[in-house]
Amino acid sequence: MRALRWHGKHDIRCDDHLPDPTIEDGRDAIIKVSSCAICGSDLHLYDGFMPGMQHGDIMGHEFMGEVMEVGKDNNKLKVGDRVVVPFTIVCGECEQCRRGNFSVCERSNRNKDVADKVFGHATAGLFGYTHLTGGYPGGQAEYVRVPYADVGPVVIPDGLSDEQVLFLGDILPTGWQAAAQCDIQPTDTVAVWGAGPVGQFAIRSAIMMGAEQVVCIDNVPERLSMARAGGAITINFDEESVIERLAELTRGKGPEKCIDSVGMEAHAARSIDSMYDRAKQALMLETDRPHVLREMIYVCRPAGILSIPGVYGGLIDKVPFGAAMNKGLTFRMGQTHVNRWTDDLLRRIQEGQIDPSFVITHTVSLEQGPEMYKTFRDKHDGCIKVVLKP
Amino acid sequence: MSIPRQVTRPNHSARTLARGLGWLSLGLGVVQLLAPRQVTRFIGMPGSETMVRACGLREIATGVGILLSDDPRPWIYGRIGGDALDLAGLGWSIERGDQPAGAALAAGAVAGLTALDVSCARGLDAERVPSIEWDYSDRSGFPEPPTAMRGKAEAELTSARAEPNGFPPVLH
Numbered sequence: 001m002r003a004l005r006w007h008g009k010h011d012i013r014c015d016d017h018l019p020d021p022t023i024e025d026g027r028d029a030i031i032k033v034s035s036c037a038i039c040g041s042d043l044h045l046y047d048g049f050m051p052g053m054q055h056g057d058i059m060g061h062e063f064m065g066e067v068m069e070v071g072k073d074n075n076k077l078k079v080g081d082r083v084v085v086p087f088t089i090v091c092g093e094c095e096q097c098r099r100g101n102f103s104v105c106e107r108s109n110r111n112k113d114v115a116d117k118v119f120g121h122a123t124a125g126l127f128g129y130t131h132l133t134g135g136y137p138g139g140q141a142e143y144v145r146v147p148y149a150d151v152g153p154v155v156i157p158d159g160l161s162d163e164q165v166l167f168l169g170d171i172l173p174t175g176w177q178a179a180a181q182c183d184i185q186p187t188d189t190v191a192v193w194g195a196g197p198v199g200q201f202a203i204r205s206a207i208m209m210g211a212e213q214v215v216c217i218d219n220v221p222e223r224l225s226m227a228r229a230g231g232a233i234t235i236n237f238d239e240e241s242v243i244e245r246l247a248e249l250t251r252g253k254g255p256e257k258c259i260d261s262v263g264m265e266a267h268a269a270r271s272i273d274s275m276y277d278r279a280k281q282a283l284m285l286e287t288d289r290p291h292v293l294r295e296m297i298y299v300c301r302p303a304g305i306l307s308i309p310g311v312y313g314g315l316i317d318k319v320p321f322g323a324a325m326n327k328g329l330t331f332r333m334g335q336t337h338v339n340r341w342t343d344d345l346l347r348r349i350q351e352g353q354i355d356p357s358f359v360i361t362h363t364v365s366l367e368q369g370p371e372m373y374k375t376f377r378d379k380h381d382g383c384i385k386v387v388l389k390p
Numbered sequence: 391m392s393i394p395r396q397v398t399r400p401n402h403s404a405r406t407l408a409r410g411l412g413w414l415s416l417g418l419g420v421v422q423l424l425a426p427r428q429v430t431r432f433i434g435m436p437g438s439e440t441m442v443r444a445c446g447l448r449e450i451a452t453g454v455g456i457l458l459s460d461d462p463r464p465w466i467y468g469r470i471g472g473d474a475l476d477l478a479g480l481g482w483s484i485e486r487g488d489q490p491a492g493a494a495l496a497a498g499a500v501a502g503l504t505a506l507d508v509s510c511a512r513g514l515d516a517e518r519v520p521s522i523e524w525d526y527s528d529r530s531g532f533p534e535p536p537t538a539m540r541g542k543a544e545a546e547l548t549s550a551r552a553e554p555n556g557f558p559p560v561l562h
Binding site for chain 1: 399400402409413457458459460521522523524525526527528529530531532533535536537539540541542543545548549551552554555557
């Protein structure tokens with residue numbers, strides 16, 4: 001089969017003649033991928049910011065397709081089913097899964113020992129991510145083996161296109177969970193940093209959850225235009241002060257709820273703290289650039305909530321925790337518990353409340369994947385979301 | 391749909407090269423500042439230690455400027471200016487110094503770096519070339535205007551579901 005594989009920093013290749021995956025466990029399924037996508041989180045691997053990648057790892061954690069083969073113990077799926085596969089691999093039986101905390105499944109990370117050492121306790125296995133999360137081959141491929149396939153995959157009913165449902169596996173529930181974690185009240189201002197795909201879904205989720213106003217902060221014009229289309233007021237941080245504009249929009253009180261859809265690779269390079277982060281990162285004294293986190297703590301209204309769907313990988317520095325503590329802020333974060341939300345979101349897609357395909361700007365073949373990583377990373381050609389067709 | 395409008399995009403390759411040149415500047419500057427005698431001996435200009443130290447300070451300043459600035463372009467042009475001065479000095483040393491071979495070797499290295507500096511400056515200049523800006527104002531994803539979609543989701547129920555233990559225990 002063909003697949004996009006990681007060969008080092010900024011080196012993703014479409015490799016051919018790779019062995020097809022096979023059933024390894026009775027609960028497995030083999031999926032023939034019909035559509036997959038490049039996620040902002042994949043860029044952290046592409047840019048070499050996530051530890052634990054190995055030469056030849058198959059990329060991709062947003063994918064869907066047709067079930068080709070099912071293990072003997074899998075009573076949920078049958079050959080021919082069309083499924084979206086969540087990026088988190090979940091056993092459905094451990095204590096965390098039973099509580100709905102799927103992204104911290106206690107059993108699916110097959111490199112638990114290493115993850116225990118790094119994070120204190122292992123989190124769930126993820127497709128196409130680092131070996132800290134199990135090192136499972138990803139979905140930017142023709143075929144994928146899906147472990148615990150009797151739990152995670154979402155069977156898609158007829159009548160919905162790949163483009164409508166593909167994002168159920170990651171970015172739609174990620175944006176939705178980010179907003180849901182904010183406990184949005186009808187009088188709330190929700191500020192969303194980052195107008196990438198997750199930010200776009202967070203904006204629409206916050207609108208649907210009834211926020212009085214949603215404000216989006218970014219500096220890429222086409223992303224800001226898409227954010228406005230979804231109902232957000234936009235702030236271009238290259239052109240105006242985020243702090244002053246947010247104060248103006250909230251009568252000086254600050255937004256009650258703040259969402260960080262940016263994570264570890266903040267690009268607000270003109271600020272002093274960003275220069276500091278870049279210098280420390282270059283000296284390998286800090287792994288992530290937490291500019292957004294600092295700004296959110298500063299602007300958030302006391303007793304507000306910070307929701308963090310943006311990925312952080314390691315160590316951050318100079319975070320004003322005194323301000324956070326004294327303002328009584330609540331932090332809510334984590335990889336998305338995808339299966340918590342999929343039934344509800346699939347219903348909303350079926351009812352036509354939201355069509356997630358609006359975010360797709362590029363659809364290309366798998367062979368064009370490597371060059372699209374660069375286009376997506378550089379935000380060239382109006383690129384917001386890339387869908388690959390193996 | 392798209393509308394042509396002047397926008398600028400970062401050239402990541404040029405910026406990566408600029409960072410590399412910034413670190414190189416810092417390294418060279420530190421060497422020139424701390425070991426000027428060895429440098430002057432190598433290029434055959436004994437007695438010019440003060441000038442070498444000044445060059446070291448210049449290198450450190452441009453290195454810091456490149457690494458800490460959002461727009462490294464002027465600092466890269468500063469490096470090109472510095473390269474020209476270095477080449478002039480080394481040319482003098484090749485002609486009149488007592489170590490023409492060392493000076494020629496250094497001049498070759500500086501010429502190579504100048505080529506990199508020019509390439510980097512060109513890449514950063516290219517950031518200013520207008521590119522097409524895309525307008526996605528027709529992509530709401532909603533069937534109705536956003537104002538009509540406000541509150542469509544049951545916020546209390548959704549928030550309750552986001553609680554750490556807010557999901558029903560029965561999965562299947």
